[in-house]
Amino acid sequence: MRRRWLLVLPVALVLALLATASRLQVFWWPEQQHDVTTGRQGEPVEVSDRWEDADGDERRRELSVTLLEVVSATQVEGFSGPETLEPVAGSAVWEVRLRLDADPDVPLSGCRLSIVDTDDREATAMSAQLGETLLPGPACEPEDRAGPRYDGTPVEGALPRPPSYDVSVLVVTDDEAVPDRVRLWWEAPDVTEIRLAGR
Amino acid sequence: MTAPARTGPGLGHVLGTALVCLALLAVGSWLQGWLPGGDDDPAADPHVRRGAVGDAIDLRTSTVTVDRVQGTTRVEQYGAELVSPGLWVVVSYTVVPTEENASITFAELEDARGRTWGLVGRNANSCAESPPGLPVHCTALLEVPADALPTLRLRLARLSRDVRFDAVAEVDLGLGAEDAEAFAAAPTFAVPAPVLGDGTEEES
Numbered sequence: 001m002r003r004r005w006l007l008v009l010p011v012a013l014v015l016a017l018l019a020t021a022s023r024l025q026v027f028w029w030p031e032q033q034h035d036v037t038t039g040r041q042g043e044p045v046e047v048s049d050r051w052e053d054a055d056g057d058e059r060r061r062e063l064s065v066t067l068l069e070v071v072s073a074t075q076v077e078g079f080s081g082p083e084t085l086e087p088v089a090g091s092a093v094w095e096v097r098l099r100l101d102a103d104p105d106v107p108l109s110g111c112r113l114s115i116v117d118t119d120d121r122e123a124t125a126m127s128a129q130l131g132e133t134l135l136p137g138p139a140c141e142p143e144d145r146a147g148p149r150y151d152g153t154p155v156e157g158a159l160p161r162p163p164s165y166d167v168s169v170l171v172v173t174d175d176e177a178v179p180d181r182v183r184l185w186w187e188a189p190d191v192t193e194i195r196l197a198g199r
Numbered sequence: 200m201t202a203p204a205r206t207g208p209g210l211g212h213v214l215g216t217a218l219v220c221l222a223l224l225a226v227g228s229w230l231q232g233w234l235p236g237g238d239d240d241p242a243a244d245p246h247v248r249r250g251a252v253g254d255a256i257d258l259r260t261s262t263v264t265v266d267r268v269q270g271t272t273r274v275e276q277y278g279a280e281l282v283s284p285g286l287w288v289v290v291s292y293t294v295v296p297t298e299e300n301a302s303i304t305f306a307e308l309e310d311a312r313g314r315t316w317g318l319v320g321r322n323a324n325s326c327a328e329s330p331p332g333l334p335v336h337c338t339a340l341l342e343v344p345a346d347a348l349p350t351l352r353l354r355l356a357r358l359s360r361d362v363r364f365d366a367v368a369e370v371d372l373g374l375g376a377e378d379a380e381a382f383a384a385a386p387t388f389a390v391p392a393p394v395l396g397d398g399t400e401e402e403s
Contacts, residue, residue: 090397091333123330124300130395172395174332 033183033191041067041197044101049190051107054151063102067194070096070115070179073170076133087175088131096125096169096182100140104161107150111140113169113184117177118199125171138169140184243363245356249371256368261301263355265370266336267291270348270382274340276390281321283342286382289390290339290353290372294329302328304359305367306339311350316341318359327393336394345379 039045044064053059073095075082087093094115102108114124127137141147147161148154173179180199185191208216235241250256255264269289274281281287294303306324308316318324318341326337343351351374356367 088396088398091395117331120298121331122299126300126328128327128395129392171330172333173330176332177330 029189031188033185033188035189035191037190037192039065039067039192039194041069041194044099045192045194047190047192049186051150051187061102061106061108063100063106063108065184065192065194066099066101067182067196068097068099068166070094070182070196076135076170078134083133085133086131087172090175091130092173092175092177093130093135094171094173094179096171097166098140098169098184099164099166101164102147102161104147104163107148107152108140108161108186109146109149111138111184111186113138113140113171113182115171115173115177115179116181116183116193117173118180119177120180121177122183123171123173123177125169128172130172135170135172140167140169141165142167240363245362245365245367247354247367247369249369251371252373254370256370258355258357258366258368259297260299260357260366261294261296261303263292263294263303263368265290265292265353265355265372268372268374269385269388270374270378271385271388272383273387274390275387276323276325276340280387285342285344286348286379287340287342287388288348288351288372288374288382289388291336292339292355293334293336294326295334296329296331298331300328300330301357302326302335303337303355303357305354305356305362306341306359307354308341308343308347309352309354310343310347312347314347316343316347323390324359325390325393327395329395333395334397336391338390338393340388340390345383348374348379348382349376 037045037047044066047063047065049061049063051059051061071094073085073093076085085093096113096115100108112124114122116122125138128135141161142165144158145161146155146158179196181196182194183191248256248258252265252268255262270286271289272283272286274287274289288308294301303326304324306318316322322341324337324339327335329335339353351372353370353372354367356362356365358365
């Protein structure tokens with residue numbers, strides 16, 4: 001008779017684990033990029049991206065992203081025009097060219113972008129001093145033609161953002177990295193992952 | 200008339216009960232001191248990986264190597280000279296991220312007396328984020344009293360705000376009392392900016 005209760009023990013253990021699993025939701029899951037939109041280089045990828053406004057309300061932006069190419073960067077835009085880029089020993093700098101199609105009223109500032117290489121290592125675009133060159137951080141809007149801020153107000157002095165435009169984002173990797181995928185995101189959990197052609 | 204019969208416990212029984220109670224209290228008190236307190240979280244203690252100067256220490260998110268330890272009384276950073284009444288310990292180290300961009304933002308010195316010097320006041324850690332596989336050469340500078348030098352250990356970790364559950368490198372800096380004199384006589388050290396790439400850090 002009492003042995004029957006031994007059978008309940010595994011059930012109780014599972015229930016206890018499930019009850020404590022709420023911590024995953026509270027501390028971990030919402031911050032992970034688990035809602036992945038995938039695509040291939042050269043093909044427009046339709047993206048529906050969630051973001052949270054200042055009042056904590058969830059908003060969405062719809063856009064189309066096309067990965068045009070990922071090539072070795074040779075130039076960087078300096079204070080007085082384009083400067084020749086010379087990667088330091090052990091490094092490589094990639095230029096990720098994207099085409100974005102989005103309503104000019106959609107806020108698109110603050111994007112993040114990374115290159116995942118064939119060894120699954122992820123190099124995220126960042127502002128960096130590389131030798132004598134200052135690399136800019138990632139930007140997904142044309143310079144001087146930024147769209148609205150996240151509160152809807154326009155950026156002073158900026159011309160309206162065109163509905164379709166190309167941008168380049170520079171990404172530093174080590175010199176052994178072979179790009180496999182490009183990841184683009186704003187806020188978790190949404191992320192767009194585009195595989196390079198031939199991969 | 201006879202006296203009422205005695206029904207209570209005997210003296211031996213009472214003493215025995217008291218002894219057991221005292222023993223239980225003592226055991227309970229010992230356990231209370233031995234078990235973690237309400238605010239303690241021993242499971243969250245950082246995972247300390249020990250090494251010496253020159254050792255590549257695996258921190259899971261990166262590999263960190265202390266390349267050189269120097270000292271002086273004067274350092275120059277952002278155009279200002281900072282003079283220490285004790286000594287500036289200047290540690291040059293290299294970080295190689297493993298799978299994702301990483302950096303080191305936690306640096307702390309500790310001596311054998313348990314005194315710690317973290318990144319407060321004028322102490323600083325000059326490091327930058329780097330992508331996987333690409334070394335970044337960094338500098339930590341912390342001022343300590345000269346008598347701390349012979350037993351100094353440096354701890355480096357990923358996040359200055361939180362080292363719980365994370366790997367922490369602990370490096371014996373291998374300094375001695377004789378280094379204090381050399382450090383006191385050393386020229387001003389100009390703190391270099393962090394440098395990305397395979398090249399070694401520029402000499403100051």
